[in-house]
Each structure stands twice: as C-alpha cells, then as structure tokens.
Amino acid sequence: MVEVKKEDQALTNGEAKSSEVSQIVKEIEQAFTSLHKAASNFDNRHISKVFRDLVPLRRKIKDNVVALDIAIEKAYPPNNSSKEILRKAIGEPRHEHTDDIEIEQDEKTATQILPEIDLYLHLLVQVYLLDVGRLAELDKFNEAVIAVMNSYNRRSLDFIQAKIWFYICRTKELKGDLISIRPALLLSLRTAVLRHDNETTASIITLLLRNYLINHDVSQASNLIEKTEFPENVGNALVARYYYYLARINAVQLDYSLAHEYVTAAIRKAPQTSLANGFIQTATKLNIIIELLMGDIPQLKVFKTNSVNLEPYSMVTKAVRLGDLKLFGQVLNKYEKYFINDDNFTLVSRLRQNVIKTGIRIISLAYSKISLKDICIKLHLDSEESTEYIVSKAIRDGVIEASINHEQGYMKSKELLDVYSTTLPQTAFDQRIRFCLSLHNDSVKSMRYPSDNNKLDSAKNTIDSKEDEIDLLKAIEEGDLDDFMD
C-alpha cells in the first residue's frame, strides 16, 4: 500500500526514517482491521487487543507524528470535517513527508469511515498531545472529541469511549481545573447508564470519584456511590480502581473493616505487572494505615517485598506496635510532608489513640495486676485520672479484657478466654469456605464458550479463529494497563 519513492539524493537517514514511518502506519492500519472485526462481530475482545498494542505504538508515534498524520489522511474520506480538526490538532510537520509517500485511498474508507476507527484516531491524537505536553491544545481538542462521541451510539464503541474519557479527565487534572469537567462527566454518565454501556459507565464513575477525592470532597464522592450502581463485568483495572476509591472513602468515614475489605480486593484485582506498580504501592500504603487503624499490625512481608520505599509507614507501624507515644510523635513530625503528599496524613494522625491502646494491651498482657499510676508512667500520659478514663475506654472498646478497681487504683486483667470454646473459629471457617465457593462460582460464570456458529465453519476457519482466540486471550490476560497512573 505504501510505496517509498527512492530518490538519489535521499539520505540513508531519511530513508530509514520514512521506512519507520511506513512501519508505524502499517501498525495503525493493523489496529483498523481489528476494529473492523470488532465492529462486525460485536466482539469487544478485539478492541482489548488494540489497546494492548497501544502502549508501544504510543511511544513510536511520539517520535514520528508524521505517521499518525498519514494514517489520518488515508483513513478519512476527502471532505470529512473530523479530518481537518485532527490534522490541525497535530499541527506542525504535515507537508514535509507527505510527498515521499504515495497515498492510496482505500475503497471502503472512501465512502464513509467506521465510527470505531474515527474515535480510535481521535484517541491517538489525544495521547500524542498528552505525551508531548501540549495541554492547552489538547484541552481544546477534547471539546471536539466530546462532540464526536455524542454523535455516535454503538455498543462496539464502549471501550474506546471509556478510554477517551480517561484522557479528557487526565488533561483537566494536569491543568489543575477539576470542576469545569464535572457537568460533562455527569451528563455522559447518564447517557452511558441509559445505554447500558458498562465500560464507559464504570470508567466515568471512577473518574468522577477520582475528581472528587483530589478535591477531598468525600461527601460528594460517597453521595455518588450511593446513587450509582457500579456495573458488573467490566475490566479488572477499573474494578480495582473503584475498590480503591471505596476503601479511601470508607476509611475517612471511619468504617475501617469495610475499607479493609475493599482495599484488599483492590490489591487483589490489580493487574500483577510492572505497569500497575504505582497503583499497588498506593493501595498498599492505604492498606497499612487501615490495618493499623483496625488495631492489626501489618505483616513484615508487606514492607519487604515492595520495591518502593515504605520507610515512613514501617516507622509508624513500629511506633504503634511498641505503643510508644513519643516515637509516634517524632515519626509524625519527621514524615509529615511525606504523608500529606500521599493524602494519608489525616488518617495517620488518627493513629494516636491506637498507639495508646496497643500500649495498654501490651501492659495488660504482661501484668495480671498493675496500678494505674504505673500505667500512667509507662505510657507517658498526663495524669492518673486520665489514665483511669483511658483504660476504662480501652476495656469498653474491647482492646483488653480487664477490670479496674477504683478504691485501690489498679487494673486487673481477666483470665484469657479459650478461643476454641467460642463460636469464633467456626465463623472464621465459614467465612473462608464461603469465599472459596464464591470464587469457584465466579470463575465458572466467567468462562467463555465458543459460539455455535463456529461449529458450522470449515476446518480452516476454526484454525484461524483459534489463533485469533489465543491472541485475544493473551490481550485480555495482560489487560489494558497503560492508564494506571494513580
């Protein structure tokens, strides 16, 4: 399709470059064929495959934007309005290389462009503008993109739309203008829900949550969660993000056990590749804090396996574990900036009470009977009176099993209960079995079976589609991850 004119004076350098360009154009066109398949078979897995290839393609386009320009030129019929907008958005180099490459119009595209391809090209332009950091132009371009998206209504577009919205929000975020995008987001959320467009719905919900949480508008975020229903069967990446935000909101609202459930779900759902490292780290940090707030001590393993520096968090854990208020104060002072940066400072500063409680717990384990005065001294508390109140509060919260004798001013620990005489082990056991069973059921549900048409197809076709299938499965396993930036 693409012929490179060889002219005598063409430098080898330029030649290499233009062959590279044609290579990229080919890649983009390969994506087009996948999109065609997706559109005709209504099989969104093809789109997942396109997105998997997006990451390397993105890097190449950044260096060779001409290729994108050419692809656009070829894909659109001559008098298409989007074409002009797209090319204008890319801007600069247009005429330099177009002469080197002959352009043949595809017969199909000559009449009309497939909506999938149209949006895909918009997406590519968005990504390019983002990569080269031309935010102002991107912001302007986004308005055009939204208009284009609104003009289509096809289920095969869902995945692409979801991704485009992600980049629109990313732009606004980088520009520091978070509020102006909200009405557009809410509007398209409504449209997406009405159309049962799960992927876009899920994507927009997470984007809105992110938007609210960056502004620390927790009440708005929890309102949104109450009013919307997160769709099932969407990409794992989206679900993981949604769970992470849920965890954060619940943690702020003091519902730690629920928050813990969500944050572990988020970590489990997150793709286990290097691309999602940033997400897993953030989630792990939140998890550590939530566990501490619940009165648990995170395992040492957590701090060791993570490649990133979790030192502040391990120091906080140490302070809580030792029940040492002084150390806690020091750690809080020293790493204040770090915690604020992670948006965890308010949560961390809530830990002060836990430090005291673990202190009391350690004492109650070590002594069967101890005077309140000694507790006061050991924990660096202000006065014996406050100690009495604090200990009684700890008993009430179930931190320790003990009773206080006021007249003689001591605390007496109760005999340790035999856990196995209660129903606790049973409920724990029950919980685990239920988890395993639901895991099994979910995996049965999510299995895919070949459709009936395949049986009728000729043998050759089956082989073809099998290869295709394997390719697609790979794409799905790896997931679309390039947008894990939080």
Next chain:
Amino acid sequence: MSLQKLTAELYKSFDSGSHVQCQKLLPAIKLELIKHNLLLPLDSNTQTSDQINDLRISERILEIGALSSLLTNNYQGFEGYFSHLRPFYSNSSLHGKVEVNTDSTKIISLYLLYLLSQGLISKFHTELEQIFNSKQYAIEKDKYLQFPLNLERNLMEGNYNKIWKLLNADDNKLPCEEYNHFIETLINALRFEIAKSLEKGYDSLPINNCKTLLYLPQEYSPAAFKKFCEENLEVDNWKFENSTVFFNSTVAEEDVSDNSNTIVVNVLNYAEQIESIV
C-alpha cells in the same frame, strides 16, 4: 420591603441580640436574595467587584442566619444555613487568602462542634478531611478550629479529664461565646460516654467515686444520683445498693441449641454447593 431595608433591620436586631426577631426576618430576605441571584456564588456573578461586594453582604446575612438559628436552638436551620454558606467559603474570589480566626472558620468550627455533640463522628471526619487539605485554613494557628479538633482527639482516646477541663475553662478562655451553647450538650454526651466506659470497666463502684468520675456534684443524694443516671445515661443494668453501684456485666449466655442450628444450616449449604460442583 426592599432588600436594603430588610438587611439593615436584620443587622440591627442581630446586634441588639434579639435572635428571634432575626429568625422572623430571614425568610423574606432569602426570597429577595434569590430574586437578585445572590444566594449562590457562581462564575457568572463573581466578575465585577460590585457583585463580589453584594455577595459578601449575602454571606454575612447567611452567617447571621446560621448564628441566630443556633442561638435559638434551631439546629436544623443551622445545618441549612451552613450548607448555603459552603459554596461561599469554597469560592476562590470571595475567600482566596489564608484565613485564621475569621468569621468563616468560626462558623465551620461551630458546625464541627455541632456534629460532635450529635455524635456524628463520621461526618465530622469527612468535613475535617476537606478542611485539612484546603490551603485556605491554617488549622494549627486557628483558635476556632483547634477547639473541636482537640475535643475529638481526646474523646477518641478516652481522655475525658482533658475534655472536662476544656469545656469548663473560664468563659473568656473559650474562643467565642457561641461555644457556650454547646457546652451543655457536650457535657451530657461526655457523661454518657463515661457511664458506658464505667459499665464495662468496673465490677462495682462506690457511689461517691462514681459521682466524681461522672463530674457530678458531691451534694447529690444517692436517690437523686440514681434518678439522674436513669434519666440521662440509659443505665438499665446498674444496681444501686448500699451506696455502691454494681454493674451487671454478665451477658446472657448464647443459646447453645441456636448455635448447633446454624452449624447444621451451614453444613447443609456446603453440601449443596459441593454437589453442584461435582
């Protein structure tokens, strides 16, 4: 009546301390504000300095509304005015600079106190998260905002002694007089918390000590004390005998037959599930 006249009258009655009169004036003023598009700061009405001045006035009106409803025990009204004020406070052309000890932080801290006194801790933290992360407020330096924060922290730790001291500081030590309004509710909430802790932490306690711990005056006769506890502190399982209080902490034993019942149900459920797998 015109808006100016009404506003002047409102200022006058607020300054003279007749909050009931303020409450009567406010609905009419609010209607006028809506007519002039001044009840909500938007991009469109914060362009010129005249508009901003107008909005400042309506902010002041709403603040008076909040304070006067608070002082007339109209908590719902207070909450309503606070949610009206929220967009004003977060608007960058009205409140762009760092604010310490201003009217807005005062109202916010009153709202926080209100949430505390109602026991709405999770709302309190939601609010706090936003205040803490907004550059507009310097919590450490703000005497208004410090107060509810200290209260909450000590309440969570169980350091009731400190709270008592905070609440019973001399009137001029409190950051502002409106706080006095909450003191009583807060003290009641405090006693309730203490009573719940006592119940769990002690087997028995002489009434005299109990009075001290609950910060009740020693003059209370045992009978009066008993009456007070029963009325205010939900103490169903306290026994008052011979100037000692016994806390009946024995919780009814779990029904064993009920327990085996759940086991049977669970196991049957597992069997069913496993059958479907096999």
